[in-house]
Amino acid sequence: MKRTKIYEGKILGLSVYDGKLEGRKVRREVIEHRGAAAMLAFDEDEKVILVKQNRFPHGDVLEIPAGTLEKREEPIKCAFRELEEETGYTAKKMTLLITYYPSIGYNAEIIHCFLASGLKKTSNLKLDEDEILSVVKMDLKKVISMIKTGKIQDSKTICAVLTYAAKKKLY
Amino acid sequence: MKRTKIYEGKILGLSVYDGKLEGRKVRREVIEHRGAAAMLAFDEDEKVILVKQNRFPHGDVLEIPAGTLEKREEPIKCAFRELEEETGYTAKKMTLLITYYPSIGYNAEIIHCFLASGLKKTSNLKLDEDEILSVVKMDLKKVISMIKTGKIQDSKTICAVLTYAAKKKLY
Numbered sequence: 001m002k003r004t005k006i007y008e009g010k011i012l013g014l015s016v017y018d019g020k021l022e023g024r025k026v027r028r029e030v031i032e033h034r035g036a037a038a039m040l041a042f043d044e045d046e047k048v049i050l051v052k053q054n055r056f057p058h059g060d061v062l063e064i065p066a067g068t069l070e071k072r073e074e075p076i077k078c079a080f081r082e083l084e085e086e087t088g089y090t091a092k093k094m095t096l097l098i099t100y101y102p103s104i105g106y107n108a109e110i111i112h113c114f115l116a117s118g119l120k121k122t123s124n125l126k127l128d129e130d131e132i133l134s135v136v137k138m139d140l141k142k143v144i145s146m147i148k149t150g151k152i153q154d155s156k157t158i159c160a161v162l163t164y165a166a167k168k169k170l171y
Numbered sequence: 172m173k174r175t176k177i178y179e180g181k182i183l184g185l186s187v188y189d190g191k192l193e194g195r196k197v198r199r200e201v202i203e204h205r206g207a208a209a210m211l212a213f214d215e216d217e218k219v220i221l222v223k224q225n226r227f228p229h230g231d232v233l234e235i236p237a238g239t240l241e242k243r244e245e246p247i248k249c250a251f252r253e254l255e256e257e258t259g260y261t262a263k264k265m266t267l268l269i270t271y272y273p274s275i276g277y278n279a280e281i282i283h284c285f286l287a288s289g290l291k292k293t294s295n296l297k298l299d300e301d302e303i304l305s306v307v308k309m310d311l312k313k314v315i316s317m318i319k320t321g322k323i324q325d326s327k328t329i330c331a332v333l334t335y336a337a338k339k340k341l342y
Binding site for chain 1: 315
């Protein structure tokens, strides 16, 4: 496939590919992204640690903590780093829960969801200068019910929480 | 926010927004997308109808049938249309299962997942000229186990199947 680079930005790039797939002439628009890590984390009281942030153009969104991988950063390292930066908690252990593609048809981004365990509040949030968020704690049951009723609409939160519930055979 | 249009393509666009959110100077790269419909459909034998297609750059991917909304197309109309085009089945009814954002941080795409019922095989596939796919039928249990073991990594398949399972209190 012949690649034409359209854009290289802060968190994503865009290229257009022209060529043949299985003998057919195709054009593919592909978002380039380093990938991300997302963390399902429970605090000392078994509450899920969520973050609420203003996600332009969506407005306020409730989601599990997550962040984009730095260049050549291991997903698990990113998970430990982002959990502390966004929530002030450090985890003893990160266990891979699920790895998925948010928009497999046109986006190279892959999201690694981890289960964070052994949490301890150690510091205050260390946010990027254009990051605006607050921490919200909630029972897992409430999170699952907010997913089922459409009040939580973020893919990484849905995929991590429902995969965790499926593996634990909850509800 | 000041919008700078970078690209307008076949399935997506890209704009960069500069401005202030809650008093902070921010830049946001936003993928523009019309949105999509995805369908969890069971055939006459209660098998889940999946499609297998070559998703550049990911290779062969197993996923539930789905498609991008046409201009001003209702999500439910898109669901009926795409199910028939991609699988040759018509559905009597489409019930909204979940609506979610695949990459809420930078992508405007919203995916509407429907439960398709009253299926009947009526025609052959009507694929877009650059669409290359085949139909695969599978027990729901097998699909859930492929999600849990990381063999299915497509967000709409994970979100639709696990939300359906959670609502039905399966496993």
